[in-house]
Amino acid sequence: MNFLNYQSHLKIILKNYTSCSLVNGEGTLLYSKDTNLELLTTTRLVAFQIIKKYLNPKPQDFFVLNDPENGGYHYSKLIFISCLTTNLFLIWDEDNFFIDFKIPPTPLFEKGVRNDFIWQALVQTSKYSQELESFFDLQKNNIDRILKLKEILNALASAKNQQIWLNSTNEIFSIQFASKAQGGFEAYHQVLPNCIIKLKFTAEEKQNQKLLTLDFTNTNLATQMHTSSHVIESAIIKKIIDFYQINSFFTQSILDKIKIILPPRSIVSRPHPTGEYNLELQSVCSQMCEHNMKQLNTYTRKSQTAFEYTNYLNFEIHTDKCHANNIISSQIVFLNKFEELVTSNSISLKKMKRLELINQIKFEVCCDSPIKVNIKNNYFTEKSNNTFKVNNELLQRGEHNLKKNDVVEIIWA
Numbered sequence: 001m002n003f004l005n006y007q008s009h010l011k012i013i014l015k016n017y018t019s020c021s022l023v024n025g026e027g028t029l030l031y032s033k034d035t036n037l038e039l040l041t042t043t044r045l046v047a048f049q050i051i052k053k054y055l056n057p058k059p060q061d062f063f064v065l066n067d068p069e070n071g072g073y074h075y076s077k078l079i080f081i082s083c084l085t086t087n088l089f090l091i092w093d094e095d096n097f098f099i100d101f102k103i104p105p106t107p108l109f110e111k112g113v114r115n116d117f118i119w120q121a122l123v124q125t126s127k128y129s130q131e132l133e134s135f136f137d138l139q140k141n142n143i144d145r146i147l148k149l150k151e152i153l154n155a156l157a158s159a160k161n162q163q164i165w166l167n168s169t170n171e172i173f174s175i176q177f178a179s180k181a182q183g184g185f186e187a188y189h190q191v192l193p194n195c196i197i198k199l200k201f202t203a204e205e206k207q208n209q210k211l212l213t214l215d216f217t218n219t220n221l222a223t224q225m226h227t228s229s230h231v232i233e234s235a236i237i238k239k240i241i242d243f244y245q246i247n248s249f250f251t252q253s254i255l256d257k258i259k260i261i262l263p264p265r266s267i268v269s270r271p272h273p274t275g276e277y278n279l280e281l282q283s284v285c286s287q288m289c290e291h292n293m294k295q296l297n298t299y300t301r302k303s304q305t306a307f308e309y310t311n312y313l314n315f316e317i318h319t320d321k322c323h324a325n326n327i328i329s330s331q332i333v334f335l336n337k338f339e340e341l342v343t344s345n346s347i348s349l350k351k352m353k354r355l356e357l358i359n360q361i362k363f364e365v366c367c368d369s370p371i372k373v374n375i376k377n378n379y380f381t382e383k384s385n386n387t388f389k390v391n392n393e394l395l396q397r398g399e400h401n402l403k404k405n406d407v408v409e410i411i412w413a
Contacts, residue, residue, distance in 0.1 A: 001161045003168035007248070009152045013090075016142050020092035023048055024162055029252040034238055036093075037327055037334070038279055039286075040073055042233040044091040047071040047079045050105050057083040062109035062143065067102045073231065074275030075100050082143045088157040090146070096135050097316075097323035098128040109140065169246070170253035176244040177203070177210050185292040187307035189284055195220045195267055197284060201292035212240060214289065215261040222270040227281045229262045229269040235282035236260070236289040243293050279314060280377045311384065313412060314376040319346050320369060328412045333359055346371065350407070359412040364405065371402040387411045 010031050014020055021032040021044045032041050050071045051063050063081040066072040072079060076097045082090045103122070107115055123132045146153070155161055184202035191197060197220075202213040214236055237258060241250045262269040268281065291307045312329035317337075322344070324337040333354060341347045344367075351362035365371055375397045379386055388395045389409045390402065402408070 001155055001158075001164065003165050006156070006161055006165040009156050012152060013146045013149060013156070016145075017092050019094075020090060021045060021048075022156070023089050023091065024157070024159075025087040025089070027052065028162070028166070029250075029255055030156070030162060030165065032250050033247070034234070038073065038077065039234040039238045039282060040077070040079070040093050041237050042230040043071070043073050043228075044079060044093065046230045047105075048081055048089060048091050051081045055105060055107060057081070057089070058111060059083050059085055060109070060112035060147065061107060062112075062140065063105060064108050065103055065105045066099065067104055068228065068275035068278075069271045069273055070104060071230075072103075072275070073278060075102065077275075078103070080139055084143075084146060084153055085157045087159065088153060090143070094135075094139065095325070096132070097318075097325070098126065098131055098135075108136065166251055166253045169249040169251040172249045173244065173246055173254045173257070174210065176246055177205075180244065180293075181297045183296055185296040187288045187291050187295075189288060189307055189309055191267065191281070191284060192223065192225055195223060195225060197267060197281075197288065199285065199288045199292065201289060201296065203296065210257050211259060212257055213259045213261065216263060216266065216268050217261055219263055219266045219268055221263075221265055222267050225277050225281070226267045226270040226272055227275070227278050228271040229260075231275070231278050231282060232262070232268045232285050233260050235286040239286045239289045239293070243290065276376075283312065284309060311379060311386070312377070313379040313386065313388065313410070315388065316372075316374040316376065317341065318372040318374070319344075319367070322346065328359060328361075328410065330413070333412075335361075357413060359410075361410040362407065364407050365402045366404065368404055372399060373402055373408070374399045385411070385413055 010022065018035045019033065019040060021041065022030045024030060027045065027049060029045065034041055047065055051057055055063065057063065061083045064078055066075050066078050068074055076095055076099055077093055078096055078099065079091065079093045084090055106118055108118055109115065123129055123136060126132055180203065182203045182205065184200055186198065186200040188196055188198040198216065198218045200215045204211055240258060241247050246254060268285065287309060288307055310330060312327060315326050317324040322337055322340055324341060326336055327334040342349050346367045347363045348366050349363045351360060353360050375388060375395060378397050379388065390400065390406055
């Protein structure tokens with residue numbers, strides 16, 4: 001099998017997934033993709049290693065976890081691991097906002113048979129049991145579809161075919177590496193008054209060995225704001241594969257060429273119990289990584305500039321049966337389930353416009369039952385005019401309760 005056939009097989013079995021990784025029995029990365037806002041490339045690999053070490057997975061076993069202190073990202077981001085064959089494992093992540101509690105590495109199906117004890121505790125005792133049952137059934141049905149593709153799975157699980165694929169992706173990276181500058185560039189950013197992140201990117205080739213180094217040395221120790229190392233690794237790895245244009249060919253051959261130096265117990269290496277700061281710190285570190293790579297590859301050194309962070313707004317809206325996770329930045333406006341909130345008469349949209357220099361959203365709460373808004377990040381910066389107001393009062397990070405007739409206005413430059 002040539003590498004193009006191997007790639008086409010990958011696309012067939014992974015077509016229903018937006019964020020997933022495929023590894024062999026040794027944990028060697030065969031393919032990975034992240035098209036969601038939250039990036040979990042390395043997080044999924046950590047989850048697999050935990051399952052492999054402690055639960056001894058067998059074909060048709062199916063696991064789930066979400067614990068941020070034990071290989072997860074945050075409670076509502078569920079990570080699934082399925083043993084397709086003895087030499088092929090699929091790891092993927094999906095959001096479910098009806099889950100707001102810790103799930104340790106757990107066998108949901110064993111040899112294809114549902115674990116009724118786990119199912120009872122995880123699904124049937126919840127007031128959202130119907131929604132959760134549909135959600136988990138969908139995940140299992142997608143795996144059952146893949147398990148029927150035995151010829152394709154055997155081809156992907158073949159050690160010989162895997163080596164051909166890994167060698168080919170290594171050659172593709174070598175070509176892309178040669179097209180970019182070598183050397184180093186450094187940036188820093190103050191995330192809190194006494195918390196600085198420093199990142200140096202270096203691309204070099206020694207004795208025909210290509211290496212990309214991302215060094216966080218001199219980054220401050222963790223205080224109240226911190227995250228797991230695998231969360232940061234996932235974000236900057238995504239920026240690297242985007243920059244070198246190897247998204248479709250990201251494998252262990254490339255991962256082995258990326259060296260990340262993270263100080264112990266620092267902002268970027270200490271797990272947070274709930275993953276509260278994951279997206280914020282991913283945003284900072286990925287932007288710093290992108291800045292360093294671009295500056296290193298700028299043709300004229302005179303154009304090099306200091307790093308400036310581009311902020312964003314991440315807020316959630318909760319009703320009893322609806323959860324909307326929203327992102328607004330200068331590059332993207334992602335309003336999730338707003339139409340559902342409007343059609344259910346939970347909110348009434350008063351204004352929504354996007355001009356060249358400003359985004360504006362204004363809506364009124366219509367329902368009698370309470371609505372919760374959770375502002376997930378420190379969106380307001382000293383130099384910005386970005387605002388999130390309720391009844392003309394500026395809201396800060398944290399949870400806020402809205403009542404009927406409250407008017408919410410969001411302005412984003």
